[in-house]
Amino acid sequence: MPCTGQLLPSGDPQPTPSLPASEESGFFSAASNTAASLCRGPGLLESLGWFAGAWGLHLLGVAGTAGLLLFILVSGGMDWLGLEVAEFLESQKLSLLAGEQFVFVTVVFLAAWWRLGGRLGQRLGSRPLPLEHVFLLTCLILPLSTICSLLHAWGMSGWQVLLENYPQWRLLDAPQAMDVLRDLQSSTPLWAMLLVFAVAPAFGEELVFRGVIGRGLVARWGMLPGILITSLLFAAAHVHPVHILAVLPMGLVLHYVYFTTRSFWAPLYVHFGNNALAVMIGRSTEPAMIPEQLSISALLTVSLSLLIFLALLWHTRIHFVREDGSSWTGPRFQLELPMEIPLRRTYDCLSWHVSLGGLVPLLGFLAVCRNGL
Template identity: 25%
Template sequence: MKGFLPNRLPPIANLILLVVLLFVGFCVAWFFIASVSNLAFGINFQQIGNVMQQPERYPQGWALSMFAQGLVLFLSFGGAALMLVKLTGYHVAEYFAPRRPVPGLWLLMAALLVIASLPLMTTLIAWNAQAHLPDALHGVEVWAKEKEDQAQALTKALTNFNSPLRFWIGVLVIAIVPAISEELVFRGVIQRNLVQSFASRHVGVWLAAFIFSAIHLQFFGFVPRFVLGLLLGYLYEWSGNILVPMAAHFTQNFSQLLLLYWQQRQWVSPELDPDANEAMPWPWVLASLLVTAGLLYWLHEHLTDETGPTQLRTLGGKGVTVASPEAAPTPAAARTLGRDGVDVGRYRD
């Protein structure tokens, strides 16, 4: 398949193109938001900002805010990643999943990894919530705290699930759409090109995780989100299929929403607050650490097993999947995809 641009673009050119497409997608999304807002909700363009900042004050505030958030993520993030692939002449499935098909067990184990790590993550959440910048940056810390308080108030308003319908809309907008759109961008495009640019899987994964956390603009939640980005990044790097980190990302978001919904319905103890910044008791954290480590080991061993029907699949110069059992590298020979999608050799770790 031919695109408008050559598929041999350098990684930095792909990343610049991604930024341009993100901006275009953002503009297109807001054009639709403004149109629907006026036609369906009776809210003109000048009022949209006020409604979305304080949706609880307006009868249609929640619906408009959820619609806008979902559409921006879907068109700006997901649309930009898919358009980049099309413009450079690749097939979508082969670009984001070039190596092998995905057994359902991998998706299940990736989901279990996220659930098992939740008690462990509470320690990072508690530590990061109490972090302080140097005195010289006190003004920045105050500004960051104010922004996070505003974001938390908005999140609380949007996750006020006073009906089952609201909950399932929240699942679509806050769990499903981000899991797909953000993974396509951060792991599928950004991480892929950073790995190629630095010829190092670890540098690519860590830089992509840093960008993933930083772009959320939450200083007091940076570390746990960074660690989550590392988990998602290595799941993609090991598996070679975007569906694996998507499953983990969805599980992370959905578990938080489900716990919050149960708490609002008073089906669980008030102590199980997903918005709390307190660490769970150390026996839970220790058990979480051991189970998480075990699942990571299992996933690494199985996702990087290049033998049998799950052999490595790479992209040819025109985006066509090519593979042969004889040419499949051994688990010890970590390899990467070149700029045109061709398997070019060992990673530099």
């Protein structure tokens, strides 16, 4: 049964010139096609530049924050010669991370706003999520995080074997985000951990990879190649080979939920939920609810759970229709809506018995984990 939403204002309420119907291209008029081309996002080479720039911002944020902290300390009367810089910075991990994320998110937001020509809400599709999609997105966070965690555990086993034969690769074992997360758990308030490890990374990384890079690559290369290349870049941003392996499924799913819901809030919510789950599990004093080793039955159950929720998202995916009831589809899977065509959002409702049925594998997996496999 279709669920129809309100008539959507496709852009800012400003007058647009009326055009003959023969000139309508299905999305933009000929006069606005040039602007649409400029705002469709980067190609592959520019995307690599965004990828490198994002990494540069993290380094700049850490270096700038460290310099600011040292300046404040020395300005307060501390003897520079007697200052143990390494020990001092080691004690300021949270401040360094907070400064890094502040620089990253701020510059990325301004750069994305400039690159896409402003109106980020319209460009990225910041439409509210229906309750059905909030439910499905919430349910898929746990199985998705579990599969990524298992890939990480399996990858680390192989990585240790590799290091025995090629010890020079230990350079990549420099402290990672998860190591810092574990170090800060006991001494840092929960709200600060969520802000630094969940809210800021989710917003900044989604702007870069789904909002800018993915927008351009999908527009130029098509759905599947665009999503795959974007997800590979997203995984590569995590540097460590094992982390790349573990994060790749996350990148694919984040782009999938973006296009099924046609809302930027969907990947942002799932990304935040995954990171927040890692923070909450790390703070728990009880044994981890998600073990690093699963039996075959538990693995099949959690995989089935993820596939069910992804399938239900596809079944309830968002469509847009014109006032006359005809379907509207933008070119190259574009998420931005035309300003001159009034559209209505519609999707297939999710019945309660289907919702409960989809929960069965997930609840079964949780029961297996509680019973120690």
